[in-house]
Amino acid sequence: MLIALDAMGGDHAPAPIVMGAVQAAQELKDLHITLVGDRAQIEPLIPSELRGTQLDIFHCTQVIGMDESPVEGLRKKPDNSISRCWQLLAEKKVEAVVSAGNTGAMVAGGMRLRKYLKGIRRPGIGTIMPTAKGPCMIIDVGANVSPKPSHLLQYGAMGMIYAKYILKRENPTIGLINVGEEQGKGHDLAKDTQNLFKASPLKESFVGNIEGRDIHRGACDVIVTDGFVGNVILKLCEGVFEFIMKLVSKEVVATLPNDKMAAMQALQAMTMKYDYSTFGGAPLLGIDGTCIICHGSSKERAIKNALSVAATQSKVSLNQHIVELLDSLPAPASEEE
């Protein structure tokens, strides 16, 4: 399994990124990782026994900053690490790309290649969210802020395959984010998408509308929404989590007479377990290849997890299953692009 890893992308790059690659290589012996970035910074971080065997370097000289405009970054910095990762994928030198760098540049870089999976109209970013009934996938969280109903139908299909083969759900269910559960609720996109699901071969898996409060109750395995709403959901969860954990720390833990230390440790363990930023990254689904986008704050563990998920996606032939399912969906009717 060959993966290109953007060694320069992320708030803490390159050290924890390279460390994550080292840990992944030590755990998964069939992994070969190409670290894309500045050789002078990367080389000293690689243990000698992995150098040239499981880990090698693709040198490049530029980095798109985390807050840089993706479009400008891609244009003004042709030798940036994200573009080089995508280039390696396009040339079939790797099967997967992983980056904790500028998300917009990562998505735009992939879109530019136009190497979509057969039948895919628009790729979407899926992300894993913890719920009371285990992890679920929410798709799209930002690749496509103005989708058509047919795009959302495909997101449901891709999410279902992901839930089945990666999250190991036997019969994954799909829900559509809306402002109420009853049919006929919401704006045109929500109404039209609901009708499309109900008329499609996915109708057996489709549970209908779900509301914001249902997500964490574990209402379904795949939550479909447009990239605008999905992105707000993703970042809001981060913000609420951060806010409540601080409150608990201040208004509960700090007030305890005896168990302050124990409570603090339990709270930290819980934060580690559920912190949205430590998950193994979000797959950009619909690309011909595997692409994992990690949170900018990713450290060793998150990068190692992302590399491992990338390997798993390839092992279970995720893309092949997606193409097969898409083949069974009706061709979208006349819809403006």
Add this chain to the structure above:
Amino acid sequence: MLIALDAMGGDHAPAPIVMGAVQAAQELKDLHITLVGDRAQIEPLIPSELRGTQLDIFHCTQVIGMDESPVEGLRKKPDNSISRCWQLLAEKKVEAVVSAGNTGAMVAGGMRLRKYLKGIRRPGIGTIMPTAKGPCMIIDVGANVSPKPSHLLQYGAMGMIYAKYILKRENPTIGLINVGEEQGKGHDLAKDTQNLFKASPLKESFVGNIEGRDIHRGACDVIVTDGFVGNVILKLCEGVFEFIMKLVSKEVVATLPNDKMAAMQALQAMTMKYDYSTFGGAPLLGIDGTCIICHGSSKERAIKNALSVAATQSKVSLNQHIVELLDSLPAPASEEE
């Protein structure tokens, strides 16, 4: 101050609704509340000293269920408590209406009257959210799922007045929910709305785009978004809060050797303090009159708070300030309705 209270609306009506009215009447001696609903159920709940003085009853025979279709409910049940509340407002027999009943029916009932404030194109529901820097207002959370940029500009103006006169912020700031902070981000609605704010007299108060994670950090006093996204945000916050509090209870509190009871009590106190469902209701702004929509699960405290907020809105002449500010905004350009 005359208020019509939907005594039949809410998951627990009528007892806690009437109890909330009793408490409010005892605290605020200038309040006169008309309880709208089934006299036989309501009358026994009113203490004799308040009967006919601060509290009276407007009898009606029907209730729109919490999960009933708003449109059907309003049509098939002409003598429902929500329509009767609005009727009292339209006839100027009260200055304010308060309900914890079917939100859709409450909004649709108000919209039907078409008694908007001068200059208002579409009313919006504002709701108060706790943040690290104190409460902020998010508007709209569900009255208008497909707004135009000019509606969002007016939501910003109304929210600003609310933040100034109710939340007591000296120079309230306004932010627009988007998928990134940089200009040019997001879908057409977000881009056009941002341009509109920047070209308006509100530009000094406008801080630009804010992301989901910024809300609870207290990025601004007024958060503007469309009713679809706002509704998802509101309900998602509820869901995440519920989810995390259960986790803390199980993975932190339950593991403590000595302080289980103290921790449980502190956690309950925190829940009471921040629970989204116990706030004093959400104002429907832009109506000629005062309208407060309470959470369906509202009990005494929430109803009492809502009545008190309704009285305050009237006392500070909130609507008059809104009309004055709107007068200073440019008339919207040719925009399809």
